[in-house]
Amino acid sequence: MIELENIHRTFQVGEQSVHALNNINLTINKGEYVSIMGPSGSGKSTLLNVIALLDQPSSGIYSLNNQIVTQLDDNQLAQVRRENIGFVFQFFHLIARYSAAENIEIPMILAGVPIQERKQRVADALLAVDLQQRATHRPDQLSGGQIQRVAIARAMIMQPQILLADEPTGNLDSKSGEGIIELLENLNQKQTTLVMITHDEALGSRAQRIIRLIDGKIV
Amino acid sequence: MRYIDVFNLAYRTVISHKLRSILTALGLIIGIASVIVLTSIGRGVHSYVLSEFTQFGTNLIAVFPGKTTTLGLSGATISTVRPLSLADAVSLSKLDSISAALPLVQGNARIEADKKQRRTTVLGVGAAVPEIWKIKVAQGRFLPKNEQANPRAFAVLGHKLSVELFAGRNPLGQRIRIGSDRFRVLGVMEKKGQMMGYDMDDTIYIPTAKALDMFDREGVMEIDLLYNSKIQLKQVEKEVKRLLQRRHGREDFSIITQDQMLKSMDSILNVLTLSVAALGSISLLVGSVGILTIMTIAVSERISEIGLLRAVGAERGMIFKMFLSEALVLSFIGGVVGIFLGIFIVQMIKFAMPVLPVQLAWFYILAAFIISLLIGVIAGVIPAIKAAKLHPLDALRAE
Numbered sequence: 001m002i003e004l005e006n007i008h009r010t011f012q013v014g015e016q017s018v019h020a021l022n023n024i025n026l027t028i029n030k031g032e033y034v035s036i037m038g039p040s041g042s043g044k045s046t047l048l049n050v051i052a053l054l055d056q057p058s059s060g061i062y063s064l065n066n067q068i069v070t071q072l073d074d075n076q077l078a079q080v081r082r083e084n085i086g087f088v089f090q091f092f093h094l095i096a097r098y099s100a101a102e103n104i105e106i107p108m109i110l111a112g113v114p115i116q117e118r119k120q121r122v123a124d125a126l127l128a129v130d131l132q133q134r135a136t137h138r139p140d141q142l143s144g145g146q147i148q149r150v151a152i153a154r155a156m157i158m159q160p161q162i163l164l165a166d167e168p169t170g171n172l173d174s175k176s177g178e179g180i181i182e183l184l185e186n187l188n189q190k191q192t193t194l195v196m197i198t199h200d201e202a203l204g205s206r207a208q209r210i211i212r213l214i215d216g217k218i219v
Numbered sequence: 220m221r222y223i224d225v226f227n228l229a230y231r232t233v234i235s236h237k238l239r240s241i242l243t244a245l246g247l248i249i250g251i252a253s254v255i256v257l258t259s260i261g262r263g264v265h266s267y268v269l270s271e272f273t274q275f276g277t278n279l280i281a282v283f284p285g286k287t288t289t290l291g292l293s294g295a296t297i298s299t300v301r302p303l304s305l306a307d308a309v310s311l312s313k314l315d316s317i318s319a320a321l322p323l324v325q326g327n328a329r330i331e332a333d334k335k336q337r338r339t340t341v342l343g344v345g346a347a348v349p350e351i352w353k354i355k356v357a358q359g360r361f362l363p364k365n366e367q368a369n370p371r372a373f374a375v376l377g378h379k380l381s382v383e384l385f386a387g388r389n390p391l392g393q394r395i396r397i398g399s400d401r402f403r404v405l406g407v408m409e410k411k412g413q414m415m416g417y418d419m420d421d422t423i424y425i426p427t428a429k430a431l432d433m434f435d436r437e438g439v440m441e442i443d444l445l446y447n448s449k450i451q452l453k454q455v456e457k458e459v460k461r462l463l464q465r466r467h468g469r470e471d472f473s474i475i476t477q478d479q480m481l482k483s484m485d486s487i488l489n490v491l492t493l494s495v496a497a498l499g500s501i502s503l504l505v506g507s508v509g510i511l512t513i514m515t516i517a518v519s520e521r522i523s524e525i526g527l528l529r530a531v532g533a534e535r536g537m538i539f540k541m542f543l544s545e546a547l548v549l550s551f552i553g554g555v556v557g558i559f560l561g562i563f564i565v566q567m568i569k570f571a572m573p574v575l576p577v578q579l580a581w582f583y584i585l586a587a588f589i590i591s592l593l594i595g596v597i598a599g600v601i602p603a604i605k606a607a608k609l610h611p612l613d614a615l616r617a618e
Contacts, residue, residue: 054530054612075534082532093527093615097235107531109224154531 001161001193002028002051007060009046009216020046021057022216030161031191035204038213044197045166047213051195052085052164053077065161082111086155086192088184090167092147094139100150101126101135107158125153129183145176152183156192163187165196169203181206220537229544232517233552243513244553246506247594251557251587252564254499258583259565261492263576268488272481274411276353279477280444280452280459282311286471301467302438305367305427308345311462316447316455319347322367322439324430330423331396332384339380340422341397343430343439351445354419359391359406362426370426374402378410379420397425398433452478496583503587506553507594514546514602525606526614539607546599547592554591558584 009021020043028034036044049055050062053069062070069080087093094103101122108118126132129149139147148168155163165184169177181203188194198204212219233240284303305322312320324343329336346364349356361375374395381390390404402425411419427439446455456474463472518525525538533541561584568577 049612052530054615075536078529078532078534081530087530089615093523093530095524095527097232106528109228110220110528110531110533110537112220112224158532 001030001065002026002195003061003063004050005061005063007050007057007062009043009050009055010058020216021050024060024216024218026211026218028193028195030193031188033185033188033194033206033208034196034211035207035209036195036197036211036213037199037201037204039199042213043216044213046216048164048166048195048197051162052087053081082107082158084160084162086158086160086163088148088151088155088163088165088168090170092139092144092151092171094147094150094154096139099136099138100131100142100146103139103150104154104157107154111158121157125157128156129153143176144172145179148172148176148180149183152180152187156187160192162193162195165194167197167199169198169200220533220540225537225540225544226548228541229548232545233548239513240549240552243509244549244556246509247503247550247553247591248506248557248560250499250503250506251554251591252561253502254496254587255558255561255579255584256564256568256577257495257499258492258580259561259577260568260575261488261495262580262583263578265485265488265492266578267576268484269481272477272484274353276351276445277477278446278448279351280446280455281475281477282307282442282444282459282463283440283473283475284438284471286473301471302436303442303472304438305431307463307466308427308439308442309367310466311442311444311459312347314458314462316450316458317444318447319350319445321345321347321351321443321445322427323441323443324427324434324436324439326430326434328398328433330380330384332390332393335384337380337383339377341430341433342422342424343427343433344424345427347445348424351443354411355409356406357409358389359404361406362424363405366426368428370428372400372402372429373405373426375406375408375424376404377408377420377422377424379418380423381407383421397423400429400433402429452476492580492583499587500590503590503594506591507550507598510546510549510553510595510598511601513549514542514599515605517545518542518602518606521606522609522614522617525609526611526617529609529611530615535607538609539603542603542606543596543599546603547595550591550595550598554588557591558588561587 004024004026007021007024008019011018011020024047036047038044046055050057057070060070061068064080064084069077072080095106104122104125105118108121123132126135129152131146131149131153134142134146142150163184168184169180172180184194184196185206196207204210282303303322308320308322311317322345326341327338328341329338344362345367346362348354349361356375357378359375362370362373374397376384376390384390384395385393390407393404395402395404408424413419431439444459446452456476459474460470464470528538562579565577565579568575
């Protein structure tokens with residue numbers, strides 16, 4: 001479902017051009033569990049951002065569900081993200097003034113889902129991440145692990161086929177991190193494609209497939 | 220994304236920063252309220268002045284002696300203005316279009332009744348005063364008709380003068396002395412109040428011819444004409460002009476219609492209202508700068524939130540709408556609260572100072588409300604564009 005062909009991504013840093021992705025060819029099938037590993041600066045975040053449609057490759061072809069997405073305009077990209085991709089970030093990115101339930105609701109608001117349906121789906125999502133008691137709590141009233149579970153519930157609320165996680169446990173203690181990984185792996189068992197960046201070997205090796213990047217190349 | 224959700228999110232964001240939002244809206248609240256209060260005073264003064272000038276009836280034309288033009292000759296050669304005479308007034312009153320004429324002489328004299336004296340305004344008038352000036356006789360009757368040329372020595376008292384001189388006694392039939400002449404009181408006028416600071420009740424009405432003698436004048440100061448409202452003012456003016464030109468041989472008089480006077484008064488007063496509205500708008504401008512400031516700050520402190528929204532599928536247009544509607548919600552709240560505050564202050568002024576003429580100017584209130592929404596749009600657009608233009612990835616990375 002994710003097919004990258006000859007993907008290059010170069011950045012201009014001052015007068016130097018940095019080759020962040022160098023001829024990436026990668027296919028990820030539906031329901032796969034892939035971890036992207038590599039030292040910092042190896043281009044793993046850039047690769048995730050390209051897959052996430054947050055960044056456009058300098059050259060190459062990216063097709064998602066057999067649709068070439070490298071040519072889409074900004075609004076179309078937003079729509080593809082909304083419908084196909086869920087995000088889990090290292091720094092959570094919850095909106096501080098909204099409650100857990102409201103944070104989960106946001107992608108549905110953007111997608112124009114009617115309010116009754118939103119309420120029902122938020123309730124289900126809170127149940128799935130075991131936070132039904134925390135629905136009205138704001139992020140500052142939740143622990144790190146709980147915040148990341150809210151973020152996962154938000155990522156999955158539009159039932160995307162792809163879940164992208166950028167160091168999802170990077171800011172958590174090992175116990176909450178373990179819970180988060182189990183939650184993500186559970187989602188993967190329900191046929192969600194899971195792509196996760198990590199530099200934790202133990203974590204990375206749990207995936208079916210490990211992609212190692214060094215200097216923008218898959219090794 | 221549904222509009223109701225856009226506004227709901229905007230509203231929730233606005234009330235989540237209560238103090239900040241209140242302070243931001245306060246600028247607009249003060250602006251709108253001051254526009255309302257100032258224009259209410261302007262409108263009040265406007266209708267107060269106009270009613271002062273129409274309380275003496277409408278459909279009036281006044282003829283004054285002398286032509287108000289500038290000539291390139293010395294004063295001596297042009298002082299050949301013929302005074303307006305009583306005969307002029309009589310002949311004007313015979314025009315078809317004129318229903319009454321009132322030759323007027325004004326002066327000041329000492330009035331004596333028994334042992335009381337009072338200096339007051341003496342108006343030399345004709346019988347048509349009640350008809351032309353819309354002022355009623357309270358007691359007795361007014362000066363008799365058809366005595367223009369050689370009238371009997373009758374006088375009619377203004378309300379206040381009657382109270383001052385006779386203090387509760389019946390003044391009718393009493394003899395009084397005006398200057399050195401003796402008059403008999405024929406009637407007392409109703410209370411009329413002040414007009415532009417001039418007390419209409421502290422006056423005495425005597426026949427014009429008597430006043431001409433008393434003040435030793437050749438002609439009357441003005442002739443007030445009541446014209447038939449069915450006839451066009453222009454037509455009336457033309458007839459009056461033609462008649463007097465024939466009588467005087469040339470145009471040595473000026474005609475001022477009440478219409479002209481009211482029109483120029485009206486335009487002056489409209490400028491007054493407009494200029495106080497403009498003064499109030501300065502505070503509106505300041506209020507809008509407040510909204511612009513706060514929206515600019517809001518965008519820069521929520522860059523990472525914008526990144527998140529873009530990542531989970533918000534299009535640029537959605538981000539734009541979200542920030543614009545926040546500015547709109549702020550200005551809407553400011554506008555509504557400002558209108559209520561303004562109306563409240565106007566009511567308080569009415570209550571505390573009943574003499575001060577205030578009148579709610581609904582046109583300006585509506586305009587102020589629309590302007591407040593416009594301010595929201597204008598002040599919100601630039602920050603909203605800035606927010607929408609952010610690249611999702613850069614925005615996400617911002618902390």
